[in-house]
Amino acid sequence: MAAEHKIDALGQFELHPVFGELGRALHFSNSNLLMVIASALILLLLYVGMSKRAIVPGRLQAAAELLYDFIYNMAHDQIGHEGRRFFPLVFTLFTFILFGNYLGLVPGSFTYTSHIAVTAALALLVFFVGLLTALKVQGVKFFAHFMPEGAPVALAPLLVPIEILSFLSRPVSLSVRLFANMMAGHVMFEMFAAFTIMLGGLHLIGPVLGIGPVVVNMALMALELLVGGLQAYVFAILTCIYLREAVAH
């Protein structure tokens, strides 16, 4: 690649089957393997962390309890008393995305949250859970939300389509935000890493200049750690906000 002076920034997002023939037959890709690893780590954190059931928690138990309390308070504060019902969903979404983002930062692994199909599926799950809950809780009154209260009736033909459009665009923004953030970060990694390799072949001064992109990548890694946590948080808190609107009377 370096010799041809081309940067393959998108190759890292390619899906390929794992576990040889069996994986190929089951269409089980590297993306799914990372999902399994992330799920196993989440469950391991909770099961191993809470195995002692200590009154005074150790490090792992404190981490598990901190994660639990963090999401529980978020769900409870945002959705209200009804939040308890949706807490497992919010917890699953947050940890699934967080672990996906962070596992993707391990060199050589795969970031399943950088695939629009995955983030769109998660966003549609949130969208339909919110929609069904709203229809169940509010019934026909739910459709009244598309006409803002106190607005002049004459503006209805303008306002109602806008409100419907903004409601329908929620899963789009939710999925694209996560997907674009994760993809952009990983493309940047690949670009700067490729710069280093390209500079390495540049006469004598090249290997010295090549340190520059490595330093940039180190800074990017810090940024990506922030972005990975932030995007998981944003996804979870928006889920809570949508569900609060759904359960509100």
Next chain:
Amino acid sequence: MTRSVLRRLPSRILSASGALLALGAPRAFAAGMPQLDFGNPLTKWQVVWGAVIFAALYLLLSRSALPKVAFVLAERRGRIEADLDAAKLMRDQADAAIDALRRARHDAAAEANAIVDKVVAEARAQAATRNAEMNARLEAQIDAAERDVAESRARALASLPAVASDTAAALVERLLGHPVEQARLSSAVDAVLADRRAA
């Protein structure tokens, strides 16, 4: 199904997928964004498998792992509340014990004061009766002494004329050289004594 899908793919994607499928083969350049390569069956299947994995994770978390954490947290909250209640109970007991002690000390002090007062009063009464007795006895003795003195005086006064007449007889005998008649002497002395007494 896979084959029919693959047959319809543009040749560039076909070659890329083919290169990927061959284990150990060098990675081909991605043609466009692999995320939007819906010709690759893995793009759709990762969502199917993802749904299965997510559902399994959700079920395990909501049915088993999260209730376990909730149980430990609730247990801790209960334990802390029970400890606080026990501590409060103990403090109440200690307060009650201190009150009882204070009351007992107060009662004991009052009782001691009463006993001291009683003893002092008794002692005072005893002293008073003893004083009275002593006074009475002393007065009796004084009376007796006074009576003795009066008696002695009377006796002395009674014997005075005899002594006077004897002395006078002796003086007269010495002066005259011979004894005088007893009767005359006695009357003369008595007369002088009577004069004295009258004076």
